[in-house]
Amino acid sequence: MKPSIGAKSDVGRVRDGNEDSYLVQEPIFVVADGMGGHLAGDVASRIAVQTISERAGDGAAADPEAIEKAVKEANAAIYEKASSDPSLHGMGTTCTLVLVADSEIHIAHVGDSRAYLLRDGELSQLTEDHTLVGRMVKEGRLQPEEAERHPQRSIITRALGVDDHVEVDLQTIPVEEGDKVLICSDGLSSMIDSDSIQNVLASNDDPQRAVDELIDRANDAGGEDNITAVVLAFDGGEGGLAARGAESAPPTEEVEATRSPRRDESVQPRAEPKDVTGAFEVSAARPSRRGSRPILVTLVLVALVIAAAAAAFKYLIVANSYYVAANDTGRLAIYRGLPDEVMGMTFQEELETSDVTVDELPSFLMEDVNDAIEADSLEHARTTLANLEERAQDDEFQRRRDAEDGGSG
Numbered sequence: 001m002k003p004s005i006g007a008k009s010d011v012g013r014v015r016d017g018n019e020d021s022y023l024v025q026e027p028i029f030v031v032a033d034g035m036g037g038h039l040a041g042d043v044a045s046r047i048a049v050q051t052i053s054e055r056a057g058d059g060a061a062a063d064p065e066a067i068e069k070a071v072k073e074a075n076a077a078i079y080e081k082a083s084s085d086p087s088l089h090g091m092g093t094t095c096t097l098v099l100v101a102d103s104e105i106h107i108a109h110v111g112d113s114r115a116y117l118l119r120d121g122e123l124s125q126l127t128e129d130h131t132l133v134g135r136m137v138k139e140g141r142l143q144p145e146e147a148e149r150h151p152q153r154s155i156i157t158r159a160l161g162v163d164d165h166v167e168v169d170l171q172t173i174p175v176e177e178g179d180k181v182l183i184c185s186d187g188l189s190s191m192i193d194s195d196s197i198q199n200v201l202a203s204n205d206d207p208q209r210a211v212d213e214l215i216d217r218a219n220d221a222g223g224e225d226n227i228t229a230v231v232l233a234f235d236g237g238e239g240g241l242a243a244r245g246a247e248s249a250p251p252t253e254e255v256e257a258t259r260s261p262r263r264d265e266s267v268q269p270r271a272e273p274k275d276v277t278g279a280f281e282v283s284a285a286r287p288s289r290r291g292s293r294p295i296l297v298t299l300v301l302v303a304l305v306i307a308a309a310a311a312a313f314k315y316l317i318v319a320n321s322y323y324v325a326a327n328d329t330g331r332l333a334i335y336r337g338l339p340d341e342v343m344g345m346t347f348q349e350e351l352e353t354s355d356v357t358v359d360e361l362p363s364f365l366m367e368d369v370n371d372a373i374e375a376d377s378l379e380h381a382r383t384t385l386a387n388l389e390e391r392a393q394d395d396e397f398q399r400r401r402d403a404e405d406g407g408s409g
């Protein structure tokens with residue numbers, strides 16, 4: 001059965017860049033969400049989609065065994081790129097892949113993007129979220145309703161690119177005429193509830209209209225994250241991209257991913273990490289352009305401007321910048337200021353110290369902490385620290401349980 005297809009990715013209302021990527025390359029459909037709070041999540045999601053696109057282009061990913069392999073190859077490609085480029089260190093991505101076969105779909109899944117099925121007007125979530133709260137719900141430590149509002153709901157426990165090995169969830173679902181399948185990033189599922197998703201899918205036969213309305217609703221609800229949705233409508237038609245009016249645009253990712261699948265150099269970070277030193281030097285260098293003034297006056301002016309700029313810099317930027325890193329004794333701490341030296345000077349002050357040490361964290365988070373995790377407010381830094389502490393405890397819990405399991409049998 002060939003589905004009609006709708007697809008779109010939107011930056012949302014809050015984020016500066018879009019770290020989601022998607023692939024529409026029949027019979028393969030993918031949504032990948034670059035890891036939030038990590039560097040270069042957009043690069044990670046693009047490598048995932050491009051690697052899978054290449055495998056599918058080779059005809060190698062078109063059966064259920066091969067999709068697991070394709071996802072694992074994507075993992076290896078991201079991990080390798082992250083290991084070879086310090087600016088991309090710690091990047092990761094979710095990956096939810098749907099392969100459409102004759103009367104069934106095969107799903108390969110890692111992370112907290114989701115696949116849903118609408119059948120006879122009823123919506124069901126096909127994938128399981130690989131999140132800390134998802135695991136707590138599974139273990140009966142948290143109610144599903146609590147999980148939806150939990151402050152740590154975005155911490156994922158499995159992602160592509162953070163380790164050289166990844167476990168991929170695989171399943172096969174029979175599809176019937178009339179079914180609709182939605183693949184989406186958490187920027188959709190965390191902003192609108194499942195009733196809303198069900199309503200939109202049930203009331204829009206055109207899958208592109210369904211996608212557009214889902215994204216509009218997520219934006220109306222705040223659009224706090226990047227939003228990506230791919231809808232497959234098994235409507236008994238000839239399939240393909242849904243016929244639309246003049247306003248419709250083909251999914252950009254399909255065009256990019258299928259036309260240039262092998263150009264690895266096209267995978268670039270969308271935005272360079274902010275370079276405070278560079279910005280500072282530019283503002284300090286301006287007075288020297290006044291070449292007609294006597295040298296002494298110029299030097300004094302330059303010194304004054306540098307002093308004023310440094311003071312402004314310290315009070316405007318440093319006073320409002322926070323980050324989480326390990327202190328001299330290895331304990332996690334919240335700092336006010338900037339983690340790196342600026343023109344040979346350091347601007348930082350340890351504000352709050354945790355009992356948790358950096359070596360209690362899983363290795364990929366340890367690396368993030370060693371690089372310093374920046375926050376745009378003290379509150380945000382505290383949330384980050386609380387997340388890390390929770391993660392350390394969870395790892396400890398897991399280790400103890402493993403030890404008990406080992407001891408009893």
Ligand code: MG
Pocket residue numbers: 033036185186187225226
């Ligand atoms: Mg997201």
